[in-house]
Amino acid sequence: MNEQPLFKDGVVGDRMNRVDGRLKVTGAAQYSAEYQLPGLVHGFLVGSTIAKGRIKSIDTKAAERAPGVLAVITHVNSIKVPGFANRSQPDEPPTAGQPLRVFHDEKILFNDQPIAIVVADTLERARYAAGLVKTQYEADQHATNFNAHMDRAKVPAQAKKNPKSPQADHDRGQVDGYKTAPVKLEMEYVIPTEMHNPMELQSIIAHWEAPDKLTVYDKVQAVKGTQRAFAKDWGIPEQNVKVIATFVGGAFGNGLHNWPHETAAIIAAKTVNRPVKLVLTREQMFTMVGYRPYTWQRIGIGATPDGKLVGITHEATGQTSTYEDFTESTVQQTRMMYQSPNISTRYRILPLDISTPIWMRGPGEATGAFALESAMDELAHALNLDPMEFRLRNYTDTDPDNGKPWSTKYLKECYQMGAERIGWKNRQMQPGTNKQGDWLVGYGMGVGTFGANRGSAKAGARMLANGTVVLQSATTDIGPGTGTVMVQLAADALGMPPEKVRFELGNSLFPDAPSQGGSATVNTVGSAVVAACAALKEKLYQLAGSTFSAAKPADIVIKGTQLSLANNASAKVAYADLIKQNNGQEVAVVTESKPGNERQKYSMYSFSVHFVEVHVHQLTGEVRVKKMVACADAGTIVNHKTAGNQMLGGAVGGIGMALTEGAMIDDRFGRYVTKDLADYHVPVHADAPAIEVAFVDKPDLIVDPMGTKGIGEIAIIGAAPAIANAVFNATGKRIRELPITPDKLI
Amino acid sequence: MADSTPDSKPENPECGHNATRRQFLKQSSVLTALAFTPGPVVQAAAAEWDEKIAAPFEKVGLKLAVNGKNYKLSVEPRVTLLDLLREQLHLTGTKKGCDYGQCGACTVHVDGKRVNSCLALAVMQDGREITTIEGLAKGDDLHPMQEAFIKHDGFQCGYCTPGQIMSAVACIREGKADSEGEIREFMSGNICRCGAYPNIVAAIQEVKTGGQKV
Incomplete structure (x- = not known):
């Protein structure tokens, strides 16, 4: 372990303004639905009006005849998505189970499930025609009330398979050891379903540039994960799928799963052979995408009269859909936050006839902390102790x-x-x-x-002929300021002013990086950026040959288009000469960085x-x-x-x-x-x-x-x-x- | 032959509004004239000319100025000012967040007054001057509110930002920026889910106390 942080006397730590601030305050930042493509048409989704059952018949004639309508697509006439037939899991599943296969069959699994997409030349015409689609159902009895169906709660599949899974039942010391404490409490806590509700509505523009080449401008937190998922769905090579998410108008976890509307737009674009834009309505943001699940928790907690914990038992049951096992770390922190000889945790999921939840900011930990930290406060009160003490x-x-x-x-x-x-x-x-x-x-x-949770990521660094360094990584920035801090890290790693450094993200063609989620972007992608900067200097050092051979790559100082050494300013070389050395190419590297x-x-x-x-x-x-x-x-x-x-x-x-x-x-x-x-x-x-x-x-x-x-x-x-x-x-x-x-x- | 005349097309009873609209148009003016000549009528049906000819009747002429630029447009009466800006004029700085006037992301100035453009029909803006976020800066010189938002980091994802800035300018113009509490109350129609509210309030206070013209 190093004693000193990597950077001193640089811009890391500064209150630097965002590199994309000007774009955001002038309206120039482009979000997913804001790209202009020739021939672009508009989609509008029709949702089911029952929560469970089957579509008996769907009458699209009136919608098809409405002005400007190019197509009305349902499970009856939809192109079959090749990957749907045998898919039981996407490549990188956010959840276990079978994500909803839009327009695949007549089954209804939740209310407002997308059952048709109307494509028309204008938004107004698509929306109007969507209202003309008439559907008849065979409804089954649905279950959406959490409390009425608590008996259906189950151990998540992955916890059943793996007893070491964080979702599996866990005991340290005595089971329910809190019961032996002189002072003990038992309480139940409930959090309702909460909706991410980012200000930007879920949006996608799907564009088949060729029969086997797809570009999507999509509101996602993972451009690479999305690329892999769609490549697999459509049976085309990964490099044939381009996912662009340069600006993401808030997500809070909502973009960590690919939702049915995305594939609906891709099907529609293939059907009409034109780019299709699809923007969910605010109402559809409550039904067609994920949310923080309704969760019931019970805590048993006990301590000695002088305030030493004897035990905590933490049970939690969170809702999920009937087709995917959504899980989160609701009981994890109870195991590690406080010293306690006895800990028991139990985690269950309750499938209901609703859409699949997805992690929402802080995810399970925020849910669990409501119970644990309330319980700590309750016990402190019972002990007549200051809760901080x-x-x-x-x-x-x-x-x-x-x-x-x-x-x-x-x-x-x-x-x-x-x-x-x-x-x-x-x-x-x-x-x-x-x-x-x-x-x-x-x-x-x-x-x-x-x-x-630092993960692995790649970053590319290229020094342009004018001395600017451009870094790229396929991460996204849903709002925290990823682009800005990456510029700061790179500027210090290169010893250059931040104005001479650019960072590009939100494009699946860039070097591989994980989704922006789990508070891991700076430690993961930042590490890759720093490594790429070091690799760039290493390459410059090699190209400079004998000029710098007495020094180390890290000693290289880049000023404009001149390179010199920190401790020997007379040793210098023009970048133009290094480009010549490099067969006329700008010097570029791609580096992977992994945790040890x-x-x-x-x-x-x-x-x-x-x-x-x-x-x-x-x-x-x-x-x-x-x-x-x-x-x-x-x-x-x-x-x-x-x-x-x-x-x-x-x-x-x-x-x-x-x-x-x-x-x-x-x-x-x-x-x-x-x-x-x-x-x-x-x-x-x-x-x-x-x-x-x-x-x-x-x-x-x-x-x-x-x-x-x-x-x-x-x-x-x-x-x-x-x-x-x-x-x-x-x-x-x-x-x-x-x-x-x-x-x-x- | 008779089956292919426009009037004998079977109409779906569930398609009432649409049917009525078309029937009306077909019984009037141009189409009525065409109807006296059986030949063209058949052709018109085949080529869906009724649709094409009907289009001008469904659209309404509209003149407006957006960010100092004059537009002469023809729009359907149901098009909102927001969708006109975003989908037809490609001014996407004005954002869609709810379509119900609940979030403020679509705030623009109409004749200098703040308006939720998602609740304003485009055809009702005839002769008016619209200012959107794209029209706030003077060339490369940002408006003081834009500068203050950057300095105080009054945003994260940036999606609500254009609406926040348009409302923030109005907040000062309307004399509702005298205290933090007053600003918070006035600005409560503009939601920022990233939660940058304290920084937005700080930005507005700085512009207000800086005394620059907004």
Whole structure:
């Protein structure tokens, strides 16, 4: 392990403005639905109006005759997708099971399942004609009510196969050991279905450039994964599928799965032999894509009277669809967050007649943290202990789940920074006793953690004749500022000003990189970028021959189109000469970067704490978050401006999770009644208080050479329970089912 | 032969609106004149001329200025200002987030006033001046609000940003930016799912206190 971070005296850590900021504030940034292609036509989807059963007949005649309509495609007349016939799994399954095969057969698996696509010359004509498609069904009895079907919960397939799977039943010490504790509590917690609802609607333009050559402008978080999936579906070589996602208008996990509408557009484009644009409606964003699953949890927790944990049992059941086993790490952090001799975890999934969920920011950890961190607060109250003190008494300096040391863990520093900034000393131990006029004042905290899961990635670096270095990697930027921080990392790795470095992403033709998800982009792709910069210097060094032979590649200084040495400015060479040496080609490299065996030796996690002050109106039950402090141990902070912004966003997401968000199904029809942003309440400006962000900003050089860990998930994990705990402190009312709406408080 | 005349085409009863529209058009003006000559009628049906001839009647003339550029257009009455901008004029800086006026991503200025362009029919904007995000900067010089959004990082994914900026400019113009609380209230029609709200408020406050003309 290196003692020093890789970069000193460079731009890493600076509050640099985003490299794509100008494009975003002028409307020039192009999102998936915004590409102009000759002959482009519009698609509009028709969804089923039953949740389970079969299509008996589908009458498309009127739609076909409507003005401007080019095609109406259903399971009756659809081109057969070659990969559908024998596919049981995509190449890189986000879930186990059989993803919905759109227009493949007459089966209906959820309400508003796409059953037809109308293609017309204008959007208005496609949408109008879609309303003319008439369908008759044979409906089966559907099951969409979670509580009514709890008996159908099952062990996920992969956990059955592999007892070491993180989803498998797990016991440390005594099973349900908490029951032996002198002070013990048992509680149930519920989070409703939550919708990602990124501001950009799911959009795709599908364009068959040749019968075996497909280009899609698609709103995805994985351009390479999407490329592989569509290549397999259509039985064409991977390089024949080009996936473009240069700008992604928010995703939060929603783009980690390929959804039926994408293939619907691709089928339509092949049918009419023209590029087809398909944009989901906001209502379809509730039904045709994934969401955070409704999850029931039970915690049993016990401690000694002096506040030492004796045991925690954490059970969780999350909903999934009938055709895919969606799983997430809901009970993981219970195994590693606190020192406790006895831990039992049980994780189940409950298949219902709804579409498949997908990871939503913080995913299972955020769900699990609501239960665990609420339970810690409840037990602290029962023990008459300050909840931060209770957590400190059970702090652990090694990972209790596997006995390994942490790569780094600065959670205590987070506690201190946060407690000071929120004014934790003003918190009253007795709930309901801090009043300001009609308002009750409360303070709460919640801890979050997420694995620093560096993966493998490739990056390319090319030095242009004008001295600019262009880096490429097939990652995406859904908003965190990936392009900006990669420029900062490359600038420092090359010793060049950031203005002379460019980073390109969101194109499947670029060197391979994983999806943007799981807070792993900077540690994964950043490592590849840094490696590519080193490889570029190595190649320049070799081409320079004897001029630089007394020095090392890292000593090369690039100034404009001149190369020299850091410690010997007289040794110099013009880049133009190196290009000549390189057979007239600009110098370019592609490098792969992989994690080593550090995972065998260390446990690697980011940590966060959210502190909040809430005011609850005594008469109306209105909850106002007055102040939030978000503290994170996320390793090296490459850009405090963009990283701070991510923390703000997670905190705002936590406010939504805690106070406003919940999708509701009318079980009579198995269909969501919350179907737009007036029914489903995401936080608005007026909901967001002053939020302070504090980073420990100490490198973790075990995770990667830059010392980064990850931010996106820990920005939200722990935020919702912090608010729920503050509401309890304010009112004495413990709300265990989110969201905490006023009706639950009055 | 009789079967192929336009009027004897079997109509789907479920296709009421469409049928009525066509029947009406066929019984009027040009098509009525054509109907007196059996030959052309047959040809018209085969080539779907009724469709082609009907088109001009379905569209409405529209003159408007967008970002200082004059347009003379012919649009269907059901086309929203948002879809006109994005799909026909290819000004995609104005964003579609909900189509219900709930998210604010489509905010533009019409004669200087903020409007949710998804709730405004294009044909109702005849003679008006539209300003979109593409028209806010003066050449290469960004509008002070655009500069402030970059400086304060008032966005992440950037999708709601054009709408936020158009509303932010209106917020100051309408005198509703005197305090953080007032700004938050005024701006609550513009959703940012990335949650960059505090930075957006900071950007607006800086422009407001900077006293530059917006």
